Amino acid sequence: xLAYIIxxxxxxxxxxxxxxxxxxxxxxxxxTPDDMARMQLGVKRVTPEAIQKWKAERGYDKxxxxxxxxxxxxxxxxxxxxxxxxxxxxxxFGRADDGRDIAREIGTRMGPSLAIAVxxxxxxxxxxxxxxxxxVFFRATTLDFAGVVLCVAMMSISGLFYIIGGQxxxxxxxxxxxxxxxxxxxxAGKFLILPVIIGVVGGIGSSTRWYRTIFLEEITRDYxxxxxxxxLPERVVLFRHVLRNALIPILxxxxxxxxxLFMGSLLTESFFGIPGLGSYTIDAINAQDFAVVRSMVFxxxxxxxxxxxxxxxxxxxADPRVRLx
Amino acid sequence: xxxxxxxxxxDALLFVLIAAIVVLVLWARRQDAMRAAWGRVAQDGMAMAxxxxxxxxxxxxxxxxxxxxxxxxxxxxxxxxxTPRYAVEVHSALDALLSDLRRxxxxxxxxxxxxxxxxxxxxxxxxxxxxxxxxxxxAHLGADxxxxxxxxxxxxxxxxxxxxxxxxxxxxxxxxxxxxxxxxVVRVGAGGTAKGAATGAVFITLLAILLLLGIAIxxxxxxxxxxxxxxxxxxxxxxxxxxxxxLLIGTLTTLVMLPLAVLLGILAGYVxxxxxxxxxxxxxxxxxxxxxxLIAAAVLxxxxxxxxxxxxxxxxxxxADARLLALCLILGMTSWxxxxxxxxxxxxxxxxLEFVQAAQAFGVGRFAIMRxxxxxxxxxxxxxxxxxxxxxxxxxxAVLSYVGVGVDPSTISFGTMIxxxxxxxxxxxxxxxxxxxxxxxxxxxxLAANLFADAVRDxxxxxxxx
Numbered sequence: 001x002l003a004y005i006i007x008x009x010x011x012x013x014x015x016x017x018x019x020x021x022x023x024x025x026x027x028x029x030x031x032t033p034d035d036m037a038r039m040q041l042g043v044k045r046v047t048p049e050a051i052q053k054w055k056a057e058r059g060y061d062k063x064x065x066x067x068x069x070x071x072x073x074x075x076x077x078x079x080x081x082x083x084x085x086x087x088x089x090x091x092x093f094g095r096a097d098d099g100r101d102i103a104r105e106i107g108t109r110m111g112p113s114l115a116i117a118v119x120x121x122x123x124x125x126x127x128x129x130x131x132x133x134x135x136v137f138f139r140a141t142t143l144d145f146a147g148v149v150l151c152v153a154m155m156s157i158s159g160l161f162y163i164i165g166g167q168x169x170x171x172x173x174x175x176x177x178x179x180x181x182x183x184x185x186x187x188a189g190k191f192l193i194l195p196v197i198i199g200v201v202g203g204i205g206s207s208t209r210w211y212r213t214i215f216l217e218e219i220t221r222d223y224x225x226x227x228x229x230x231x232l233p234e235r236v237v238l239f240r241h242v243l244r245n246a247l248i249p250i251l252x253x254x255x256x257x258x259x260x261l262f263m264g265s266l267l268t269e270s271f272f273g274i275p276g277l278g279s280y281t282i283d284a285i286n287a288q289d290f291a292v293v294r295s296m297v298f299x300x301x302x303x304x305x306x307x308x309x310x311x312x313x314x315x316x317x318a319d320p321r322v323r324l325x
Numbered sequence: 326x327x328x329x330x331x332x333x334x335x336d337a338l339l340f341v342l343i344a345a346i347v348v349l350v351l352w353a354r355r356q357d358a359m360r361a362a363w364g365r366v367a368q369d370g371m372a373m374a375x376x377x378x379x380x381x382x383x384x385x386x387x388x389x390x391x392x393x394x395x396x397x398x399x400x401x402x403x404x405x406x407x408t409p410r411y412a413v414e415v416h417s418a419l420d421a422l423l424s425d426l427r428r429x430x431x432x433x434x435x436x437x438x439x440x441x442x443x444x445x446x447x448x449x450x451x452x453x454x455x456x457x458x459x460x461x462x463x464a465h466l467g468a469d470x471x472x473x474x475x476x477x478x479x480x481x482x483x484x485x486x487x488x489x490x491x492x493x494x495x496x497x498x499x500x501x502x503x504x505x506x507x508x509x510v511v512r513v514g515a516g517g518t519a520k521g522a523a524t525g526a527v528f529i530t531l532l533a534i535l536l537l538l539g540i541a542i543x544x545x546x547x548x549x550x551x552x553x554x555x556x557x558x559x560x561x562x563x564x565x566x567x568x569x570x571x572l573l574i575g576t577l578t579t580l581v582m583l584p585l586a587v588l589l590g591i592l593a594g595y596v597x598x599x600x601x602x603x604x605x606x607x608x609x610x611x612x613x614x615x616x617x618x619l620i621a622a623a624v625l626x627x628x629x630x631x632x633x634x635x636x637x638x639x640x641x642x643x644x645a646d647a648r649l650l651a652l653c654l655i656l657g658m659t660s661w662x663x664x665x666x667x668x669x670x671x672x673x674x675x676x677x678l679e680f681v682q683a684a685q686a687f688g689v690g691r692f693a694i695m696r697x698x699x700x701x702x703x704x705x706x707x708x709x710x711x712x713x714x715x716x717x718x719x720x721x722x723a724v725l726s727y728v729g730v731g732v733d734p735s736t737i738s739f740g741t742m743i744x745x746x747x748x749x750x751x752x753x754x755x756x757x758x759x760x761x762x763x764x765x766x767x768x769x770x771x772l773a774a775n776l777f778a779d780a781v782r783d784x785x786x787x788x789x790x791x
Binding site for chain 1 (some may be wrong): 610612615617619621628629718723724727728739750755771775781
């Protein structure tokens with residue numbers, strides 16, 4: 001098991017190097033720093049001095065990958081590639097355009113992001129699995145058909161509608177909770193409840209349908225027939241036997257997103273004014289702050305790879321037959 | 326008025342796509358398995374109803390893809406018609422059809438079917454601030470505002486009558502041609518799963534569409550059916566124009582993605598070895614980057630390129646079009662990984678089957694085997710992926726436009742409509758109609774696509790037909 005995890009971690013390195021090279025190519029080779037400077041400062045009437053100053057402020061005035069002016073190892077290290085891309089492996093993300101340290105910013109914004117993402121995730125999983133089991137319990141009846149149609153209809157509604165509609169109905173018409181905002185501590189509850197509920201409702205359609213398919217596939221297996229033949233009630237068959245055996249396909253889709261919960265949700269956070277990583281990213285995209293976008297891309301892929309590893313480990317817990325070698 | 330046809334890049338690709346679909350349909354007609362599967366789709370009432378709705382959307386999208394530049398009237402003093410001049414604006418056939426809707430713009434917001442503007446203004450002949458009359462909405466009423474509601478009711482019923490008339494004409498004509506009993510078809514379509522239910526479902530969907538169309542035409546001639554937006558444009562017109570953008574993003578992205586996914590997926594699965602390793606590494610790396618962020622990064626970079634090369638594009642329509650295409654390209658580049666992985670797995674299974682081994686024993690070349698024996702057996706996966714991705718892409722466009730990495734702000738799309746309208750939610754009374762129109766059109770399109778995709782998947786997936 002340990003050897004397996006170490007091997008997987010080693011395998012993650014070339015992927016992260018690939019991500020790193022890709023972002024480097026996207027942000028510094030496709031467009032030179034000169035292009036970015038011109039764009040940030042306005043395309044027309046920009047003096048070469050202003051471009052030089054902009055680049056120097058951000059450390060973009062170095063050569064891309066090989067500094068022929070420097071001596072020894074500095075020829076490799078005193079370059080944009082080393083200072084901007086390779087340093088990310090050491091969790092050194094540099095500074096955003098407003099001069100703040102990105103790593104520190106990520107540390108403080110992680111809390112609010114998790115405060116939204118974790119309850120949404122847990123509650124959403126619980127609700128969707130319960131609904132799916134309910135539909136499977138009443139399978140091939142009108143209730144099942146109506147449930148599936150409802151799921152498809154809910155899937156077809158834009159996520160933006162749930163947010164805008166929910167804010168309008170709950171906050172503006174019923175005045176139950178504030179429209180947006182955030183505060184730390186216990187006070188956060190009244191700001192969090194609406195985004196969490198909207199996140200759960202918005203996800204019900206597609207996930208219920210997905211779990212229903214999994215359960216329906218499982219229910220045709222031999223062990224289910226055996227359990228029924230023993231005289232077990234359908235309720236026990238579903239909850240004790242089918243649910244546990246369906247865990248593997250469920251885990252495949254679910255565990256991989258757990259680490260990514262740190263990244264927060266772009267839409268929810270920006271609509272509800274929650275100072276998490278999602279709204280940080282969206283602000284960076286709107287302000288064209290490339291340093292932040294680059295860092296978030298890197299962190300996102302690290303978390304995704306962690307999720308893949310966690311998925312494999314979770315298999316061994318859910319199913320004793322799985323051995324990782 | 327003479328015109329100069331304009332072929333935008335996205336139009337050209339759309340027509341290429343339609344040609345490809347026609348070729349595929351001709352090919353599928355000769356394949357027994359394909360014909361049987363499509364036959365199952367055609368028997369499904371829900372699927373055919375959804376297909377009818379989709380067909381209407383596609384028709385609107387295609388009309389909106391025939392672009393031209395109208396010729397400018399020669400100014401009186403000017404002689405020498407040797408070089409006719411054309412407007413800088415690019416119009417489409419849909420614009421020509423809806424020229425009334427497009428031209429009749431108001432000053433600013435007005436509610437659906439309203440006769441007065443949304444906000445008060447100081448009028449010239451009065452000391453108080455009042456709601457001014459609209460220039461076009463309900464202008465035919467004159468001073469007779471009391472008959473406003475009656476006029477609307479009259480127009481709605483007239484529209485319904487027109488819709489029913491056209492429907493009866495079309496439906497009886499269809500029954501005559503196919504030798505069906507009209508009443509029986511309608512009765513079956515309304516509530517049965519019997520044979521012929523699909524035709525009935527199509528008829529009933531068609532009735533609903535024609536009713537809505539009739540009402541829209543009859544009301545739209547005198548009012549703004551969905552109101553007007555901030556700069557006074559008719560929201561119905563904007564919604565109809567948005568359809569093309571949604572369709573383009575849903576289809577062109579797949580067009581970009583499919584060749585890549587099919588080629589790499591089959592290569593990885595069939596050739597194996599270091600080719601497999603490289604391709605697997607490629608798609609693991611790409612899929613490890615969160616989708617939105619990768620798209621955002623690529624779109625930001627593309628914006629820089631477009632902004633630093635203003636000389637590449639003759640008209641602003643071309644620039645917006647280039648941006649739309651680039652967005653499809655980026656979405657395609659980031660979304661091929663899932664399909665490629667599926668195809669690789671399926672190819673691995675197929676590689677071991679007898680017919681492939683027989684081909685190998687006969688000395689058929691690698692690429693011939695992949696083309697002739699592997700690819701046709703993967704077509705159902707390709708098709709399912711194609712229809713399942715469509716609705717997700719339409720929804721993604723709205724989100725991406727909100728994030729600021731979607732289509733060009735000057736391109737009319739559901740995303741840009743929602744994005745501009747959401748600023749006004751805080752106003753009192755609320756400006757809800759732009760949002761409502763965008764969301765309902767999007768809902769209709771995506772729901773139809775989802776229902777159709779489900780039927781296609783059920784018909785083609787060997788697992789579900791068992």
